[in-house]
Amino acid sequence: MKDVATGQNPLDGWEGGVNRVPYWVFSDEDVFRAEQQKLFRGKSWNYLCLEAEIPNPGDYVATFVGTTPVIVVRDFDGQIYSFENRCAHRGSLLALDDRGTTRDFTCVYHAWRHTLQGDLVGVAFEEGMYGTGGMAEGFCKSDHGPRKLRVAELYGLVFGSFDEDIDDIEEYLGDEITGRVKRVLDGRDCVVLGRFTQILPNNWKLYVENTKDSYHASILHLFFTTFELNKLSMKGGILVSPDGGSHVSYSAVDREAEQSKAYQEQQLRSQSDYQLADESLLENFKEFDDDITLQILSAFPNFVLQQIQNCIAVRQILPKGPDKTELKWTYVGFADDTDQQRRVRLKQSNLVGPAGYVSMEDGCIGGFVQRGIAGAEDKEAILEMGGTDFGNSGNRITEGSIRGFWSAYRERMET
Amino acid sequence: MKDMAVTSDLLVDISQLQTRYARCIDADRIEEWPDFFTEDGFYSVTTAENRRAGLEAGLIWLDGIGMIRDRVTALRDANIYERHSYRHVLGQPYVLGESDGGDIEVETSFFVVRITRDGETDVFASGCYHDALRRVDGDLKLSKRIAVCDSSHIDTLLGLPL
Numbered sequence: 305m306k307d308v309a310t311g312q313n314p315l316d317g318w319e320g321g322v323n324r325v326p327y328w329v330f331s332d333e334d335v336f337r338a339e340q341q342k343l344f345r346g347k348s349w350n351y352l353c354l355e356a357e358i359p360n361p362g363d364y365v366a367t368f369v370g371t372t373p374v375i376v377v378r379d380f381d382g383q384i385y386s387f388e389n390r391c392a393h394r395g396s397l398l399a400l401d402d403r404g405t406t407r408d409f410t411c412v413y414h415a416w417r418h419t420l421q422g423d424l425v426g427v428a429f430e431e432g433m434y435g436t437g438g439m440a441e442g443f444c445k446s447d448h449g450p451r452k453l454r455v456a457e458l459y460g461l462v463f464g465s466f467d468e469d470i471d472d473i474e475e476y477l478g479d480e481i482t483g484r485v486k487r488v489l490d491g492r493d494c495v496v497l498g499r500f501t502q503i504l505p506n507n508w509k510l511y512v513e514n515t516k517d518s519y520h521a522s523i524l525h526l527f528f529t530t531f532e533l534n535k536l537s538m539k540g541g542i543l544v545s546p547d548g549g550s551h552v553s554y555s556a557v558d559r560e561a562e563q564s565k566a567y568q569e570q571q572l573r574s575q576s577d578y579q580l581a582d583e584s585l586l587e588n589f590k591e592f593d594d595d596i597t598l599q600i601l602s603a604f605p606n607f608v609l610q611q612i613q614n615c616i617a618v619r620q621i622l623p624k625g626p627d628k629t630e631l632k633w634t635y636v637g638f639a640d641d642t643d644q645q646r647r648v649r650l651k652q653s654n655l656v657g658p659a660g661y662v663s664m665e666d667g668c669i670g671g672f673v674q675r676g677i678a679g680a681e682d683k684e685a686i687l688e689m690g691g692t693d694f695g696n697s698g699n700r701i702t703e704g705s706i707r708g709f710w711s712a713y714r715e716r717m718e719t
Numbered sequence: 720m721k722d723m724a725v726t727s728d729l730l731v732d733i734s735q736l737q738t739r740y741a742r743c744i745d746a747d748r749i750e751e752w753p754d755f756f757t758e759d760g761f762y763s764v765t766t767a768e769n770r771r772a773g774l775e776a777g778l779i780w781l782d783g784i785g786m787i788r789d790r791v792t793a794l795r796d797a798n799i800y801e802r803h804s805y806r807h808v809l810g811q812p813y814v815l816g817e818s819d820g821g822d823i824e825v826e827t828s829f830f831v832v833r834i835t836r837d838g839e840t841d842v843f844a845s846g847c848y849h850d851a852l853r854r855v856d857g858d859l860k861l862s863k864r865i866a867v868c869d870s871s872h873i874d875t876l877l878g879l880p881l
Contacts, residue, residue, distance in 0.1 A: 498769050498776025503874045526797040581792070582785025630872075635776045650780050659764065659778040659877035665799045667876035 314338040315717050322710040323692040325685040327677040330507040335717075336626045343605055343716050344370025344623075349456060349463040349473050351607035351620050352376040352386060354634065356460060356494040362406050362420065366399040368622050369464060370606075374453060375399050375409065376462055379420040384457065386464040387422030388450035398450070424449040458482070459489035461609070461618070477603060478545040480696075484552045484601050487592065488611050493639035497649060502631040502658040506670030508606070508623035509713075511631060514666050515600060515608050515619075516709055518542055518553040518700040519689050524669065527661040539595075541698040544705050548694045549604025549712025551705035556595040585651055588613040589644075602705075604712050612662065614645070615652035627674055631667075633657050720824060723817040733812045733852065736859045737827055741807035744879060749794065752880060753787045757853055757862045762787055764866045764881055767846070777865075778877055790880065800878045802836045805843065807881075822851035822862050829866070831881060833874075844868045844881055 314334045318326050329335050344350060353365040353376050364377035366389050373389035375398065389397050391411035398409040398418060409418040410426070417426030424445045432438030453464035456473040463473055474482045504511055514520070540555030580586070588597075591614055601609040608619040616637070622630040633656070637649050655662045677683070687710075690702025694711060697704050736755070743751050756762065763777035781787045810828030818824055826847055833843035851863035866881040 496774060498765070498774045499871070500766065500769075500778055501872045502876070503872050505875055524799065526799075527793065579792075580785075581788045582783060585786065585789065646775075647782075650776055651782065651786075653776050654780055654786075657778055658873040658875075661793050661798065664876050664878060668800055671875060 313718055315714060318714070320684070321692060322694070322707040322714070323686070323688050325687060325710060326681075327683055327685065328681040330510060330674065330677060331626050331681065333626060336507075336623070338717060339623070340370045340372070342719070343713070345372060345466040347465075347467045347470050347716055348605050349465050349470065349476055349603065350605070351603065351618070352455075352462045352464045354460055354494050354496065354618070354636070355384070355457060355462055357403065357496065358384065358462075360405065363403075364399060364406060364420075365403045366397075366401065367620070369453070369466065370623055373397060374464065375422075376455070376464065377406075377420050384455050384462055385421045386453040386455050386462075387418075388452075390450045391416055392418065392424040392445075392448040392450060393427075418449065422450050422452050459485050460492070460494050461485065461489070461607075463603070463607075476545075476547075477550050480543045481545050481550050481552055481601060481603070484543070484554075484599060485609060487594075487596075488599065488601075488609060488616060495637045495639055495641070497635040497637045497646075497653070498633075499635075500633045500657050502633065502667055504629040504631055504667060504670050505627065506629060506674035507626055508621050508629040509709075510670035510673050511621055511629055511666070512602070512605070512709060513706050514669060515602050516551050516553070516705040517703065518600075518705065519703055520669075521553075521700075524665050525662050527655070540598075540700050541696065542700060542702065542705050543696050544694050544708040545604070545712075547604070547712045547715065548705075548708030548710075550602055551708060552599060552601045553700060553705065554596050554599040555700065557597055585654060586613070587648065588652070589648055602709075604709065610656065612655055613652055614648050615655055616649070617653075617656055629670075720816045720818055723814070723823070725814045729814070729823075730812065732859050733814070733823070733825055736852070736861075737809050737812055737848075740861075741809055741829075744881075745804065745806055747804060749791050749879060752791060753784055755861050756784055756787055756864075757855055757860045758784050760784055760787060760861055761863045761865075762790075762861070762880070763864075764868065764877065766868045766871045768871045770865075770867050778873065779880065794878060798878065800876060803878070804834050805879055805881075806832050806834065808832075818851060820851075822853045823859075825850045825852055829881065841874070843874065844870070846881075 350369040352367055357365055358378045361378055361380040364375055366375050374386055375389045376386040378384050389399050391398055393414055393416045396411050396413045398411055415428040418424050430439050453466055454468055456463045458473050538555040539558040543552040597613055599611040606621040610617045618634045620632040624630055635653050637646055658667055687703045687707055690704050694704045694708035740755050762781045764779045765777045781790055808830040812825050812827045815824040826849055828847050831844045832840050834840050846866060846868040849865040850861055852859050853862045
């Protein structure tokens with residue numbers, strides 16, 4: 305049914321719309337393989353790193369696009385380049401560290417040398433020794449090299465795509481979502497405050513669904529609700545990119561909502577009289593021109609930019625297997641932060657990450673689903689809160705941006 | 720930091736503190752965990768990579784006894800996670816010396832396995848406690864504990880403190 309080798313599409317069998325998601329898409333090996341080719345190495349912009357992580361010529365980061373290892377590096381012309389982390393010769397990794405500074409990428413295996421733009425320029429003993437041996441006649445270095453990515457920079461974020469013909473990133477995200485990246489990062493110099501990697505025991509798409517799920521946020525996460533970081537009754541909404549794949553969910557302070565009886569009437573678990581001994585955790589400073597205290601932004605397929613009060617972080621979602629995902633967190637501050645502002649960010653970072661008061665549950669919920677759907681491959685998830693289609697919404701009790709993700713996903717996977 | 724005389728009595732005191740701390744967490748008595756800290760105590764969990772790079776943020780970053788108590792309240796009353804427990808195995812404490820503020824600076828290796836609800840026992844973390852200890856009414860307390868994990872990876876989530 306889903307055999308790539310037979311030429312059938314791996315999503316054949318997904319009969320319905322994006323309001324129903326068959327569980328086999330979270331466990332099927334063929335789907336996982338096809339995603340690498342059609343999606344990550346296809347028409348998508350993948351987050352690579354922050355510009356601030358490679359400020360000087362020769363600075364590089366070794367990361368992944370899907371499961372494909374890539375290098376992103378600044379050359380001496382000041383431009384950022386990206387190419388596979390794979391030697392042109394026999395396929396060894398070129399960069400063995402996660403980050404560093406170098407003048408070129410010389411493979412440790414046979415010393416084949418590549419420039420900072422990914423061009424093969426040196427082959428050890430290319431002319432042989434003492435007039436004999438050497439590479440076969442007709443071998444031309446410029447015919448070989450790791451595949452290159454197209455690079456886009458967006459307000460200090462660096463993205464790469466294996467598809468030369470992909471839309472510009474601003475068009476890919478749409479004006480509204482691009483504007484929300486700008487809102488957080490424009491005109492500011494990012495400073496990395498910390499980096500942590502969380503291993504998720506689930507398919508990468510379950511985490512993507514979670515980040516786009518504005519319906520769950522104040523139900524699963526008690527911390528948010530109780531401290532009015534993210535009540536559904538606050539002002540807010542979701543924005544979805546034209547293709548559905550990227551989104552923003554946001555909420556803003558609304559004092560009138562405090563009077564709302566909607567929550568008590570629902571008798572949700574997350575309504576409690578939970579109190580903090582040290583409320584300085586939630587003391588924030590005015591950072592933006594609006595009242596938005598929470599903005600979760602995703603860029604298809606694997607990137608999240610998060611503002612929770614003054615806690616800014618980027619998350620990179622890296623699939624490692626059908627049921628294993630790496631979530632890479634980078635906590636961000638800015639060069640002009642005062643000491644006091646930096647301390648606020650460090651305190652608020654307790655909200656997020658693998659141990660975060662707000663995001664801890666997101667680390668295990670994907671695993672609960674992955675384990676729950678074992679043996680139910682022919683069953684499907686229901687995504688009908690807020691309707692059956694996707695688009696902007698002035699209401700966050702919706703699964704609209706998840707449906708948008710599946711629409712963008714299927715558009716790429718089914719072609 | 721200056722050198723200090725490391726007596727057997729001091730080493731016994733430090734060892735007892737470290738062992739009591741591990742027993743408290745492993746026996747699921749985390750309500751008592753804040754009592755190991757001074758009022759101005761600092762607790763964080765980070766990784767060797769972040770520490771080498773001089774990056775300040777932590778997986779957990781608690782400044783003061785109030786924040787430390789809140790961690791316990793959140794784990795007990797707010798956060799959702801699957802039941803699990805730890806077993807800490809500690810190395811010998813090494814006394815580095817006395818800080819300018821008079822605290823005793825100590826490093827102790829830790830090795831922690833996590834036992835999950837379904838019965839699996841996995842190596843969860845290895846690393847080193849970088850501690851500052853101070854006597855309060857005769858008892859040694861932690862004025863600072865930075866748990867530095869050797870690996871940059873955290874499996875699923877970090878709930879209970881290390």
